[in-house]
Amino acid sequence: MRDSLKRKIIAVCDAKIAQKGSGVGLSFYAFFANRNDDPELLMEAAEWWIRTHRLDHFEKAVKIKAMVEQVAVR
Incomplete structure (x- = not known):
């Protein structure tokens, strides 16, 4: 996954968590x-979400953020 997408995912997760709390999906x-x-870019995110990790349609933002942070952002 490209670094720009990783940064975007982390930023969106942070914003959603700040807005709606740690239980937000x-x-x-x-x-x-x-x-x-x-x-x-949409297909890259879909590939990571669906094929690579077999995630449900909705997942907790804290979980997604942690998964993305495990892979170093350059």
């Missing part, structure tokens, strides 16, 4: 605008 669509303006 999200899907990989939370990292994108309603308009699909970067299909390659």
Whole structure:
């Protein structure tokens, strides 16, 4: 996963947790605008979420953030 996507995921998770608390769930669509303006990046996130980790549609933001932070962001 590219570093820009890792940073974006962490930032979105931080914002959602700050806004709604540590129990907030999200899907990989939370990292994108309603308009699909970067299909390659969307597919990269979907691949990581669905194929690589076999995550449910909605997962806790704290879990996703921890998973992404385990892989070093350069």
